[in-house]
Amino acid sequence: xxxxYTLNGITIPENVESYYVANxxxxxxxxxxxxxxxxxxxxxxxxxxxxxLVANDTDPDVEFNGSISSFTLQQLAPTRDQESSLNxxxxxxxxxxxxxxxxxLSWKQTFSQNFDFSPDQDLLSVQDQAIADIYEQIIEQxxxxxxxxx
Numbered sequence: 001x002x003x004x005y006t007l008n009g010i011t012i013p014e015n016v017e018s019y020y021v022a023n024x025x026x027x028x029x030x031x032x033x034x035x036x037x038x039x040x041x042x043x044x045x046x047x048x049x050x051x052x053l054v055a056n057d058t059d060p061d062v063e064f065n066g067s068i069s070s071f072t073l074q075q076l077a078p079t080r081d082q083e084s085s086l087n088x089x090x091x092x093x094x095x096x097x098x099x100x101x102x103x104x105l106s107w108k109q110t111f112s113q114n115f116d117f118s119p120d121q122d123l124l125s126v127q128d129q130a131i132a133d134i135y136e137q138i139i140e141q142x143x144x145x146x147x148x149x150x
Contacts, residue, residue, distance in 0.1 A: 010050065010147040015101050018056035019047055022065045024093070031071035031091075032127065039068060039093065039135055046139050051147065062146065066095040069110060073123055076116075089115045089123065091134045097146050109145065111138045 021044045026036035043064060047053055053062070070092035076085075092112040099105040115130035123130075 010143075012051060012053070012147055013101065016061040016099070017052075017054060018060045018062075019051075019053045020055065020057050020060035020063045021047070022063070024065075025067035027067045027069050027094075028071035028091075030073075031068060032131075035071070035131060036068045038131070039139075042135050043139050043142065046143055050143070061099070061101050063098040063100065064095060064142070064146075065098070066093060068092075069094040070112070075119070085119065087117050087119055087121075087123070089117070089127075089130045089134070091115075091131065091138070093138050093142075095142055097142075107145065111141050113137045 021040055024036045024040045024043075026033075044055070048055070068091065070090065072090045074088045074090065076088050090112060092110050094108075094110045096108045097106055113134040115126070115134050117126045117130065
């Protein structure tokens, strides 16, 4: 591999110095308002904290675009009484990663994660923690795909 730097196990070529995270759209029905903004900020924070890349919205070396594409609640594992013994929140995020320094490394993918909770709890009582946990997992997957697959 040509010259690059490694930080926290992530390898980034030296010619990649800047990034841009566009505001992710909210396309999921029934999703709470503003969760797309939370996701956008969480992704920016991850990149800021774990790389030396500088934010640049005019001519970035790498760029992230996408949307919160799905926000669904399911009842799982019905009991004999036809009641649910488990609820699941599933969130999907569609991401387009563009590497302007090497287009061969660009990709599009949808990342999904679940948060299971007891039917004794309603979604509103666990929603903030569920979204935080789901976003942490999805952002880790996006980060690794973007910066660990070099």
